[in-house]
Amino acid sequence: MTVRSATNPHPRARRGSTRPWAWLVVAMIAVLLVVAVIVIWQAQSRAGSADEAARAYLRALESGDAAAVRDTGIDLSDEALQAFDDADSVVSEATVISVDEKGSNATAHVSFTLGGAEHDADLALVRSDGRWVPDGSGLAEVTVSTTAGTAVSIGDTVLDVSTALALVPAVYTVAAAPAAYLTGSVHVVALPGAADEVEVETSLRPETTAAAQQRLDALLEACAKETALPADGCGIRIPWGTEFRTVDDAAFRIDTMPTVALADDGTSFTASGGKLVATLTGTARGGGSRTTTYRSENWAVRGDVTFAGNEMTLTVW
Structure with a gap:
């Protein structure tokens, strides 16, 4: 006859009773550790070194x-990137000579050939x-002035010259703009860090x-449609003050x-050399209504010409 202990009726069951969820927790921790290691390794690989970043640039x-x-992370405008696509020639035989790292900053001394010179x-x-990303020292600062207009072009890219241009290092032909109206260009070797x-x-x-004649014609035709004394900017001046107290209506014919x-x-x-006819109706100096026609057999106007972007604008004084 076999007698079992009252306090442990199944002695073998205790030794084999490790709960399944404990193994699951251990497995999850292991997976998380592996993922963390992978993430850290990828981050370190992505960061690379300052030397690698300089070489990539x-x-x-x-x-x-x-x-x-753009993929190097350097900060520059879309216009500068578009201009780089139209560069005459680019850097060659580039190499990193040395790199000095200090915390989160680094300086790479580099050499290269551009514009036929080292x-x-x-x-x-x-x-x-x-x-690691290059800062503004990786670009060239070029200040452009023009004898007419406020813009220049590199290829199809129009650039405002009111401020210095930050260009990707390369050789460029910087031309007057708008190209439809102006001609003239200069050869620029844009060096990194140089002004x-x-x-x-x-x-x-x-x-x-x-083209200027067409713009002036359109401007003066708009002025001629006025039914009141023309405002400034039309080049129409009539000595009505000696004959009229007030003018109520005006009709112009060019x-x-x-x-x-x-x-x-x-x-x-x-x-x-223009010919203008103006008929005014209003109140005469001495009272009563008056209608007078004025004729100019040599109508002349003057004004300013401005070039901005791709446009030409005439302003009559």
């Missing part, structure tokens, strides 16, 4: 690919969002005068448009 410059330059430069890098000043000497294209002549520097114009 130089390779992007050599490629001539604006997207590759150059050295210091490229500063900073840690940003876990990676350069250039001037584009502009001249008017032959077709610019015809028989001949004034012919435009542009100043050599393209900043102003004169237009002469």
Whole structure:
């Protein structure tokens, strides 16, 4: 006869009673540790070193690919990237000579060939969002002035010259804009970290005068539709004050448009030889109604010419 203990009726069951959820917790912890290690390794791999980031930037410059330059993380405008696509030539034989890292800042001393000459430069890098990226020293600062207009173009990209241009290092042809009306260009070797000043000497294209004539005609035709004394900006001046106390109605007719002549520097114009007829109705100086017709057989106007972006605008004094 077998007698079982009252306090442990199943002695073998205790040794084999490890709960399944305990193994599940251990497995989950192991998986989390593996994931953490992978994430840390990926972050470290993505950050790379300042030396690797400098080399990546130089390779992007050599490629001539604006997207590759953008992917380095450097901060620059869309216009600068578009201009880089139209560069005449790009960096070649680029190499990193040395790198000095200090905390979250680094300086890479680099050499390269551009514009047929060898150059050295210091490229500063900073840690940003876990990676090394070049700062503004990786770009060229070019200040452009023009003898006419407020813009220049590199290829199809129009750039405002009111402030210095931050360009990707390369060789560019900087041309007067708008190209439809102005001609003139200058060759620019844009070096990283360098500041350069250039001037584009502009001249008017032959077709610019015809385009200015069209704009003046449209402006004066709009003025002629007025039924009151014209406001400033129409070039219409009538000596009505000696005969009228007030003018209630005005009718204008342009028989001949004034012919435009542009100043050599393209900043102003004169237009002469026009014929204008103006009929005014109102109150005479001595009282009562009055209607008088004025004729100008040599109507002339003057004004300013401005070029901005791709447009030419005439303003009559």
